[in-house]
Amino acid sequence: MDELFAVVTPGLESVAWNEMQELGLNPLTKESGGVLFQGDLKTIYWANLNLRTVSRILIRLGHFHASAFSELRKKAGRLPWENFINPGQPISLRATCHKSRLYHSDGVIERVVGAISDRLGSFSNHQKPKDIEDANLHQLIVVRLSNDECTISIDTSGDLLHRRGYRLATAKAPLRETLAASIILASGWNKNQPLLDPFCGSGTIPIEASLLALGLSPGQKRQFAFMLWPNYDKSLWDNLLNVIQSTHPHELPLIQASDRDAGAIEMARANAKRAGVSDFIEFECRAISAISPPPDPGFLITNPPYGLRVNSNKDLRNLYAQFGNVMRSHCKNWNTAILCSDPKLLAQIGLKLDTTLRFTNGGISVILGKGIVP
Ligand SMILES: C[S@@+](CC[C@H](N)C(=O)[O-])C[C@H]1O[C@@H](n2cnc3c(N)ncnc32)[C@H](O)[C@@H]1O
Numbered sequence: 001m002d003e004l005f006a007v008v009t010p011g012l013e014s015v016a017w018n019e020m021q022e023l024g025l026n027p028l029t030k031e032s033g034g035v036l037f038q039g040d041l042k043t044i045y046w047a048n049l050n051l052r053t054v055s056r057i058l059i060r061l062g063h064f065h066a067s068a069f070s071e072l073r074k075k076a077g078r079l080p081w082e083n084f085i086n087p088g089q090p091i092s093l094r095a096t097c098h099k100s101r102l103y104h105s106d107g108v109i110e111r112v113v114g115a116i117s118d119r120l121g122s123f124s125n126h127q128k129p130k131d132i133e134d135a136n137l138h139q140l141i142v143v144r145l146s147n148d149e150c151t152i153s154i155d156t157s158g159d160l161l162h163r164r165g166y167r168l169a170t171a172k173a174p175l176r177e178t179l180a181a182s183i184i185l186a187s188g189w190n191k192n193q194p195l196l197d198p199f200c201g202s203g204t205i206p207i208e209a210s211l212l213a214l215g216l217s218p219g220q221k222r223q224f225a226f227m228l229w230p231n232y233d234k235s236l237w238d239n240l241l242n243v244i245q246s247t248h249p250h251e252l253p254l255i256q257a258s259d260r261d262a263g264a265i266e267m268a269r270a271n272a273k274r275a276g277v278s279d280f281i282e283f284e285c286r287a288i289s290a291i292s293p294p295p296d297p298g299f300l301i302t303n304p305p306y307g308l309r310v311n312s313n314k315d316l317r318n319l320y321a322q323f324g325n326v327m328r329s330h331c332k333n334w335n336t337a338i339l340c341s342d343p344k345l346l347a348q349i350g351l352k353l354d355t356t357l358r359f360t361n362g363g364i365s366v367i368l369g370k371g372i373v374p
Contacts (some may be wrong), residue, residue, distance in 0.1 A: 077258030194298030203268025
């Protein structure tokens with residue numbers, strides 16, 4: 001059994017924890033920025049294939065004391081690098097040093113690269129990847145020194161897990177797919193009631209909701225770092241794909257997505273098509289004032305402009321006040337989950353909202369306001 005770490009946007013650890021439990025992954029401990037769990041190769045493949053809220057999955061390969069470079073190189077050389085790196089494969093290392101005698105991250109990287117070359121019996125080439133495609137050929141290794149204790153982790157995911165492969169077109173201020181999935185899960189949507197996103201931009205929320213309701217695994221069309229490992233078990237991966245492909249519901253609730261920007265709707269449609277869910281989403285180009293939700297209560301889950309990245313020079317207070325009025329007149333008894341950076345803007349909506357879930361989106365602190373429309 002390996003010790004595994006699911007890297008999560010800080011603030012969303014509980015959401016990831018619940019998702020991991022649903023998937024049978026047995027989370028063990030929450031840390032800031034991730035969740036620890038344990039498992040074998042099958043667990044690693046399954047987690048990468050299915051987790052919607054997690055950024056990447058690391059194996060904690062080694063943990064040891066290191067207060068001198070010679071000690072670091074000797075102990076790092078005992079780790080089973082041959083299970084993860086092919087001789088000659090480029091590697092990319094990231095090191096952080098905190099309150100440790102070894103405080104020079106470049107020096108730490110040099111010794112770990114030396115240890116890997118010793119162990120593999122061939123020179124390992126550490127380079128910064130040129131682009132995303134190049135990064136996918138590198139094996140990422142993460143080294144952390146804290147109080148002279150060194151933790152070395154191997155990445156299993158490759159490209160970050162929010163890159164599902166469908167969102168090639170993006171409108172203004174798109175939400176990461178992992179964050180969209182997180183707010184849908186955190187909203188408590190039960191996958192049977194209608195869902196509406198009236199500020200849908202490039203469509204991330206309705207697309208993630210459709211993938212979730214259809215039970216389509218986010219990782220089934222992409223490549224992962226573990227596929228390049230010398231011990232990659234292709235038949236195990238194919239078996240897992242067969243398991244997930246045999247269980248799809250065919251009925252979905254109404255999922256509506258709208259935006260006042262025609263270009264955004266065009267992009268959202270193209271993204272939904274690539275994700276294979278365009279038949280399940282009603283896209284309309286319309287302003288918030290013109291939304292037309294179904295009469296039965298559902299979930300309004302959305303990410304309106306915040307001001308910092310979109311419409312930065314305009315006063316958004318009127319838009320939020322108007323949004324509140326539209327919800328009260330068209331979405332009575334609906335659940336709502338609204339992502340926003342500014343508590344004052346959320347207050348303009350005029351609804352009682354639970355604002356305990358907070359995290360960052362693209363470096364901006366954000367709040368998920370959850371409530372029921374009276
Ligand atoms: C933060 S973006 C949404 C991003 C989206 N979640 C995504 O992942 O691409 C906000 C969106 O609100 C739209 N918008 C701004 N004012 C609007 C209004 N009055 N009615 C409808 N949409 C509006 C913008 O066109 C923009 O696409």
